[in-house]
Amino acid sequence: xxxxEKYAIGVxxxxxSVKLGIISLQGKIMKKTAVETKAEDGPENVISxxxxxxxxxxxxxxxxxxxxxxxxxxxxxxKKGTVENPPNFPGWKKINLGKIIKxxxxxxxxxxxxxxxxxxxxxxxxxxxxxxxxxMITLGTGVGGGIVYNRRIxxxxxxxxxxxxxxxxxxxxxxCNCGSFGCIEAYAGNAYLIRRVKHQLNxxxxxxxxxxxxxxxxxxxxxxxxEASLKGDVFAKSVILDLGNFLGAALGSVSNLLDISxxxxxxxxxxxxxPLFNTIKETMTQRVLTPLRPKIKIIPAKLKNDAGxxxxxxxxxxxxxx
Amino acid sequence: xxxxEKYAIGVxxxxxSVKLGIISLQGKIMKKTAVETKAEDGPENVISxxxxxxxxxxxxxxxxxxxxxxxxxxxxxxKKGTVENPPNFPGWKKINLGKIIKxxxxxxxxxxxxxxxxxxxxxxxxxxxxxxxxxMITLGTGVGGGIVYNRRIxxxxxxxxxxxxxxxxxxxxxxCNCGSFGCIEAYAGNAYLIRRVKHQLNxxxxxxxxxxxxxxxxxxxxxxxxEASLKGDVFAKSVILDLGNFLGAALGSVSNLLDISxxxxxxxxxxxxxPLFNTIKETMTQRVLTPLRPKIKIIPAKLKNDAGxxxxxxxxxxxxxx
Numbered sequence: 001x002x003x004x005e006k007y008a009i010g011v012x013x014x015x016x017s018v019k020l021g022i023i024s025l026q027g028k029i030m031k032k033t034a035v036e037t038k039a040e041d042g043p044e045n046v047i048s049x050x051x052x053x054x055x056x057x058x059x060x061x062x063x064x065x066x067x068x069x070x071x072x073x074x075x076x077x078x079k080k081g082t083v084e085n086p087p088n089f090p091g092w093k094k095i096n097l098g099k100i101i102k103x104x105x106x107x108x109x110x111x112x113x114x115x116x117x118x119x120x121x122x123x124x125x126x127x128x129x130x131x132x133x134x135x136m137i138t139l140g141t142g143v144g145g146g147i148v149y150n151r152r153i154x155x156x157x158x159x160x161x162x163x164x165x166x167x168x169x170x171x172x173x174x175x176c177n178c179g180s181f182g183c184i185e186a187y188a189g190n191a192y193l194i195r196r197v198k199h200q201l202n203x204x205x206x207x208x209x210x211x212x213x214x215x216x217x218x219x220x221x222x223x224x225x226x227e228a229s230l231k232g233d234v235f236a237k238s239v240i241l242d243l244g245n246f247l248g249a250a251l252g253s254v255s256n257l258l259d260i261s262x263x264x265x266x267x268x269x270x271x272x273x274x275p276l277f278n279t280i281k282e283t284m285t286q287r288v289l290t291p292l293r294p295k296i297k298i299i300p301a302k303l304k305n306d307a308g309x310x311x312x313x314x315x316x317x318x319x320x321x322x
Numbered sequence: 323x324x325x326x327e328k329y330a331i332g333v334x335x336x337x338x339s340v341k342l343g344i345i346s347l348q349g350k351i352m353k354k355t356a357v358e359t360k361a362e363d364g365p366e367n368v369i370s371x372x373x374x375x376x377x378x379x380x381x382x383x384x385x386x387x388x389x390x391x392x393x394x395x396x397x398x399x400x401k402k403g404t405v406e407n408p409p410n411f412p413g414w415k416k417i418n419l420g421k422i423i424k425x426x427x428x429x430x431x432x433x434x435x436x437x438x439x440x441x442x443x444x445x446x447x448x449x450x451x452x453x454x455x456x457x458m459i460t461l462g463t464g465v466g467g468g469i470v471y472n473r474r475i476x477x478x479x480x481x482x483x484x485x486x487x488x489x490x491x492x493x494x495x496x497x498c499n500c501g502s503f504g505c506i507e508a509y510a511g512n513a514y515l516i517r518r519v520k521h522q523l524n525x526x527x528x529x530x531x532x533x534x535x536x537x538x539x540x541x542x543x544x545x546x547x548x549e550a551s552l553k554g555d556v557f558a559k560s561v562i563l564d565l566g567n568f569l570g571a572a573l574g575s576v577s578n579l580l581d582i583s584x585x586x587x588x589x590x591x592x593x594x595x596x597p598l599f600n601t602i603k604e605t606m607t608q609r610v611l612t613p614l615r616p617k618i619k620i621i622p623a624k625l626k627n628d629a630g631x632x633x634x635x636x637x638x639x640x641x642x643x644x
Contacts, residue, residue, distance in 0.1 A: 075613060133479050147579075149476070156471075156581020157455050158613060166578040166611055169493045170504075171571035180574065180609040182492075249493035252502065253575060256488040257469075259478020287502040289488055291397060291480065 007063045009054060010313030011070040012114070013046075015039055015088040020053040021306065022063060023313035027125035029306060031057055039089045046089065047097065051104055058105075067108030068101055069315030071117030071308060076159055081111050110315035114308070115162055116153050118266070118301075119146025120318045121311030126302035127264045134262040135254055136301070137164055137247075139269035143185040147258065165189070167250045184250035188243055190269060194220055197239055208233040222269050229275065240275045247276075248283020255288045255296065266301025273300075329385045332635030333372060333392040334436070337361055337410040342375040343628065344385060345635035349447030351628060353379055361411045368411065369419065373426055380427075389430030390423060391637030393439030393630060398481055403433050432637035436630070437484055438475050440588070440623075441468025442640045443633025448624035449586045456584040457576055458623070459486055459569075461591035465507040469580065487511070489572045506572035510565055512591060516542055519561055530555040544591050551597065562597045569598075570605020577610045577618065588623025595622075 006025040011018060014037060021032035035053040038045045054068065074086030081098020102109040112120065119136035122128040128136070132151055138144040145164030147154035154161050165185035166178055173182025174192065186192050198217045201209060208228040213219035228236035251263055265277065281298045288296060303310050328347040333340060336359060343354035357375040360367045376390065396408030403420020424431040434442065441458035444450040450458070454473055460466040467486030469476035476483050487507035488500055495504025496514065508514050520539045523531060530550040535541035550558035573585055587599065603620045610618060625632050 145579075149478075154471070154476075154580075157583060157617075158581055160611070160613060161579065161581035163578040163581070163611060167575045168571050168609070169490060170495075171491045171568070173492075178611055182571075246493070249490050249504075253489045254579060256485040257467075257483065257576060257579065258476075259480055259483035259485070261479060287490070289482070289485060289500055291482060295479075 005063075006066050006317065008066050008313040008316035009057055009068040010309035010311070010315075011050060011053065011068060012117075012308030012312050013037070013050065013070060013072045013086075014308070015073065018046075018049055018053050019309050020057055021309035021313065022057050022061065022065070023310055025317055027303075027310060029309070030063060031061070032306070032309060033057060042091045043089070043095055046092075047095075047100055050097075050101065054101070054105060065107060067110060067316035067319075068105060069117070069312040070097065070101065070109065070111040071114040071312035071315070072097065072111060073114055076111055076113045076116075078110075078112055078155065078159060081109065083111065108316060108319075110319050112153070112315055113159065114311070115144040116146045116155070116159075117311035117315055118144065118303075118307055119148055119153060119162070119311075121303050121307055121314045122264050122266070122301055123148050123151065124314035124317050125310055127299050128262075131262055131264075133260045134264050134299075135162075135164065135251070135258070135260055137251070137263060137265045137267075138301075139188060139190075139247075139265065139267035141190050143188050144267075147260070149258075149260065164250065164254060167253050169246055169249045169253075184246060187246040188250075188269065190222065193222065193239075193243065193269065197225060200239075201235070204235040207235040209236055222271065226272055229272070237275070240272050241279050243269075243272070244276050244279025245283050248280045249287060251280065252284045252287035255284060255292055259292070261292055261295035262297045262299065264299050264301050266303070266307060270300060327385075328388050328639065330388050330635040330638035331376060331379055331390045332631035332633070332637075333375065333390060334439075334630030334634050335359070335368075335372065335392060335394045335408075336630070337395065340371055340375050341631050342379055343631035343635065344379050344383065344387070345632055347639055349625075349632060351631070352385060353383070354628070354631060355379060364413045365411070365417055368414075369417075369422055372419075372423065376423070376427060387429060389432060389638035389641075390427060391439070391634040392419065392423065392431065392433040393436040393634035393637070394419065394433060395436055398433055398435045398438075400432075400434055400477065400481060403431065405433065430638060430641075432641050434475070434637055435481065436633070437466040438468045438477070438481075439633035439637055440466065440625075440629055441470055441475060441484070441633075443625050443629055443636045444586050444588070444623055445470050445473065446636035446639050447632055449621050450584075453584055453586075455582045456586050456621075457484075457486065457573070457580070457582055459573070459585060459587045459589075460623075461510060461512075461569075461587065461589035463512050465510050466589075469582070471580075471582065486572065486576060489575055491568055491571045491575075506568060509568040510572075510591065512544065515544065515561075515565065515591065519547060522561075523557070526557040529557040531558055544593065548594055551594070559597070562594050563601055565591075565594070566598050566601025567605050570602045571609060573602065574606045574609035577606060577614055581614070583614055583617035584619045584621065586621050586623050588625070588629060592622060 143165030170182035465487030
């Protein structure tokens with residue numbers, strides 16, 4: 001039988017490594033690789049690494065590639081293909097990465113910021129496959145987001161829409177790295193969460209967490225909090241409950257503003273699973289406007305470890321739908 | 323010269339009165355009237371009143387009317403023309419007001435909720451005439467809102483998007499009528515503002531406000547706070563400053579989420595003018611993400627007393643653009 005599948009290359013441009021894969025329209029990974037980003041060696045070297053990674057994928061490849069999708073940090077101009085000021089890429093400024101890659105490989109190149117790529121990935125391959133409108137949240141080092149409205153990414157005026165992490169839950173609250181106060185990221189971002197829990201842990205000398213971290217709070221991770229919670233630790237449970245309440249308050253604001261009721265949640269901290277998801281839903285249901293209450297849905301993301309390359313490749317498929 | 327202007331009827335359906343006008347595409351009011359809503363007499367009487375008002379306008383009218391636009395409270399289905407559960411309209415439930423009015427007057431009928439009508443009004447006739455994307459905020463009894471993105475109203479899944487009033491600024495904050503806590507409406511809505519200021523006023527026995535209200539705090543209005551502030555009253559000034567900070571925090575969340583940087587602010591409380599607008603802008607500029615900071619614009623709404631009928635009539639012109 002002839003091969004009727006479509007294929008795209010997905011490039012997940014990260015601060016330390018560039019992950020790449022050939023992905024089918026069904027979301028199957030046909031081949032994958034990773035190369036160092038070499039961000040500290042300057043933009044030219046980063047671009048060389050991206051090309052090098054793509055060439056590894058194309059070596060002996062016989063699948064017909066429809067295009068290359070790139071998920072990048074920084075401000076991305078989707079139409080032009082430029083990437084501006086990606087954090088931790090010294091000397092980058094504004095570079096038309098899309099044009100450079102297109103010139104090199106003579107194929108369709110789609111580029112978007114990593115949060116929008118993740119949302120597109122869930123829309124094309126993942127939990128959002130059959131959902132017209134949803135907000136995608138990634139709970140990791142930061143709290144990232146992407147708004148999907150009627151199967152389109154809502155980009156805003158300069159391509160930066162969806163910054164759920166910088167929704168305020170307490171205008172006099174925790175200092176956030178962005179310079180503001182009380183952003184949900186300052187409560188739910190990995191580093192903030194660990195710092196807060198470390199601090200609180202001293203008030204719970206009987207918590208199971210102490211054993212799991214061999215009495216050294218530097219060993220604390222979200223995974224350990226999860227482990228302790230599953231073993232019934234009251235403090236660990238309260239941490240997840242608090243986190244759910246914080247997120248529920250932030251996402252309640254999002255839902256009221258956008259009148260979108262489905263939230264797809266991924267990233268490492270989403271690993272807390274049902275206890276976190278249920279609390280978010282309960283809190284939101286109490287906080288959103290009456291007509292939204294019965295409609296709130298909190299769904300785990302489907303794309304896990306390969307979310308980056310799948311999301312990036314989905315940009316090609318997504319645009320070919322337009 | 324032949325009359326090349328276009329005209330539409332605008333119907334502003336309120337809880338106590340129905341305001342109506344014939345408006346030109348230039349935003350000029352050619353004729354206007356108002357009738358009682360008679361909401362307490364049930365839906366049939368309300369509908370009769372709307373028809374009666376329109377007939378008053380049409381009496382001896384010689385202008386060519388392109389259609390009728392209706393701004394209504396409640397949940398409006400723009401496509402179908404239905405109005406659901408308008409607050410303070412007993413016995414209403416869900417009624418296809420659009421269809422009924424269309425049948426009676428045999429012309430184009432466009433209907434939307436009052437907040438979206440206000441935003442459309444500013445887009446077609448007002449401060450948003452030359453702005454592609456903005457958020458319209460109405461500071462009145464409640465805090466209403468409408469999102470305009472690339473010259474289109476962003477409606478959300480069920481037509482309810484833009485509820486800026488129910489963005490949280492403090493998840494453990496003031497109780498809001500909606501059932502949640504810390505919504506910006508619970509700080510900036512007229513009644514909440516007055517209640518808070520009454521309470522605080524006791525700590526400022528020397529405030530000029532006491533004279534202006536003849537020592538009776540039941541006489542307190544936003545206008546009096548404004549008057550005292552203009553006369554240099556320190557407490558009154560601090561009230562406006564606080565209000566600006568609260569609003570700045572809420573709108574900062576909105577701007578981060580939507581990547582929209584222009585905010586058009588109308589309604590009675592917007593009458594505080596420059597001191598309020600400047601504080602909102604300063605607070606927002608400190609709170610939004612770096613790329614947004616130089617772009618934040620806070621603009622007063624242009625449509626004042628006749629915003630309701632102009633906004634409603636603009637629905638006809640807006641749709642004829644599509």
